[in-house]
Amino acid sequence: MWIFYPTSVFLRIFVLCSLLSCITGLTVKYSREPVTKTEGHSLTLKCTVIYEKESCDDIQATWCFAHSAKDCEPFMDPHRYLIKVNETELNQNRVRNILMTFNSLRLQDSGYYQCNAKCTISGTQGKGHLVYLNVTADPYKGLNVSKWSGQCEADTALLMLSGILILWCYCMDHHIV
Ligand SMILES: *[C@@H]1O[C@H](CO)[C@@H](O)[C@H](O)[C@H]1NC(C)=O
Numbered sequence: 001m002w003i004f005y006p007t008s009v010f011l012r013i014f015v016l017c018s019l020l021s022c023i024t025g026l027t028v029k030y031s032r033e034p035v036t037k038t039e040g041h042s043l044t045l046k047c048t049v050i051y052e053k054e055s056c057d058d059i060q061a062t063w064c065f066a067h068s069a070k071d072c073e074p075f076m077d078p079h080r081y082l083i084k085v086n087e088t089e090l091n092q093n094r095v096r097n098i099l100m101t102f103n104s105l106r107l108q109d110s111g112y113y114q115c116n117a118k119c120t121i122s123g124t125q126g127k128g129h130l131v132y133l134n135v136t137a138d139p140y141k142g143l144n145v146s147k148w149s150g151q152c153e154a155d156t157a158l159l160m161l162s163g164i165l166i167l168w169c170y171c172m173d174h175h176i177v
């Protein structure tokens, strides 16, 4: 694991630096790597927006689910997603983190996600790249059911075996075989 550590740090920095949306005054940053998670787990997607306070004043920034290249649907259901925002100042700029947390992933959550930002004054837009979320089925889901049916099969087999034995003993006693 330790051997891979410097490589992954390098990759992460490389990913952050090779940005699609590098528009003056507004930059949207986040990891490009696809995310694979098992259903039922929680997941947080983090997006960082850096903007010039002077030219932008304020921004609107959010994560959305990309149905297509043009249509990205913002998250509405507060029971399923938790969105946290914090902001700090950095030189002449402001740095805003938008963290979207899924309480419990569903298989339907698989798909492409995007973080977009827009300056309120100039209207300058920053679109992040699409990041793929792969939600995989939980292999332990319904394990109790399979355990129970396994138990039943074993019991049936045992019952049949003892039935045959009883029959065999009966036959031996009565000199049928
Ligand atoms: C903002 O949130 C990120 C992620 O949780 C955290 O690393 C960072 O320290 C936070 N910044 C402030 C100023 O709270």
Ligand SMILES: *[C@@H]1O[C@H](CO)[C@@H](O)[C@H](O)[C@H]1NC(C)=O
Pocket: 036, 134, 135, 136
């Ligand atoms: C999602 O992840 C699983 C397990 O790693 C993999 O088998 C599957 O091909 C992935 N699906 C997609 C669409 O990438």
Ligand SMILES: *[C@@H]1O[C@H](CO)[C@@H](O)[C@H](O)[C@H]1NC(C)=O
Pocket: 141, 142, 143, 144
């Ligand atoms: C499986 O059994 C455990 C305890 O034996 C229980 O806590 C859990 O809720 C059960 N899961 C399902 C899906 O029935």
